Amino acid sequence: MQWSQIKTLFILCFLVLDIYLLVQFIDKQDRAAQEQYPGGEDLTLQEELEREEITLGDIDVGVEKDSSISVLPMEYTDKQVGEIESLENQEAVLNTEDLIVGHMDEPVPIAEDAGGEEISNIISNFIYQFDSYQFWKWDKDLNVLIFFQEKENQPIYYNQSALLLVYLNEDNEMEYYTQSMLGVAESKNDDSKRTLIQPIQAIGTLYNNNELVSKDTVDVDYGYHTWISSLENGKQVFAPTYKVSVNDERDYFVNAIEGQVFSNSDESFTRDMVRENLGDIQLIPQDVDWKEDMINKLRTLTQTETETETNRSE
Known part of the structure; x- marks a missing residue:
């Protein structure tokens, strides 16, 4: 018998062995699944x-x-910009073409034990198209209220472009906020x-x-x-x-x-977004008199976060 024929025979033998072992493995897995979940997947x-x-x-x-839904970024019209700039009890500006940054003339108090519905009712009059946002949580460590934008009447989870962050002061009063919005979803x-x-x-x-x-x-x-x-x-x-x-x-x-x-x-999301906001606020015009105060506030928050992470790691 020639060597090439012997080699071919060996290859075929190993191929048959591999197939046999694979079949045995699959059969073993099936038996194990049946033993763990007898009587049907949902029921078991x-x-x-x-x-x-x-x-x-x-x-x-x-x-x-x-x-799935596909959504383009929000593009504000001149009319919408005017509506944003005329919101009550605040000065609101667009740092670029997609992020609203607001400072309250008179801070708005939030009760320490307020729930999501109460919080939403309190700040709804101060936020552009607030009805399209849903309360997510109150980050007590940073004293920041987090809201997610909704599409198709459902929240968009953890997306930088569909986010409202409300920054509270030490007296739990709404002092600053940043707001990003997605545009209309494709049908x-x-x-x-x-x-x-x-x-x-x-x-x-x-x-x-x-x-x-x-x-x-x-x-x-x-x-x-x-x-x-x-x-x-x-x-x-x-x-x-x-x-x-x-x-x-x-x-x-x-x-x-x-x-x-x-x-x-x-x-990590809230921490990352505070840091993003810190960079975004640098783009606000220099003549905005509260710009430096907000930068200092967010810089303090990022330092607090770093110290908190260090303490947790220790």
Whole structure:
């Protein structure tokens, strides 16, 4: 037998062996899955959560089909600029063509124990098109109120171009704010909508990733998360997203079409945006008499953040 024939025979033998081992591996995985989840995926996930005493709160978001949305940056008309500059009890300017920076003539008090609805009612008269924003949280460490812009009546999670930050002074009074806005979303048609994964599947993904532990309580909300951040003309694409809240303490964001978990921006986002604002305010005209005061305030906040991070690391 020639050497070339022997070599070919060896190759075929190893190929058959590889296929056999692959089949064995897949079969073993299937058996393990069946042992862990007997009786069907959805039912067994429920059983696993019950066994771990993980409580499902409000997880019905009322959306079964949706598609991504594409949005261009906001381009303000002269009329809109006039409306912004005439807002009551403040001087508001556009540092560039897309960021509103405001300083209150008389600081607006916010009660220490105020909730999101009360806070929104208090500041709604001072913010341009405030109805298109949703309260997110009060960052007590920085004393900053955070609001996300809405599209399709749902919040855009953690996007620099769809954000309202309200800076409070030491007396919890609204003193400054920065506001970015997205423009009109491109229209969607029914043909582009896709069936979303179930909220329970998003919870199952987190459970399988060991993000949930015994006695956790889980709730689900719905919104959009950045999918593609920069296209031609500054367009952004946002994916339908489940916000999975655990014990009202931490949030996870799961793509409601593809199922992958977005990176959690909560810890670094506000810090990064304060630093971005510090740079943005440099572009305000020099004749704005409160410019330096706001720069100093934000610079102090960034220094406080650095000290807080150092203390946590120690």
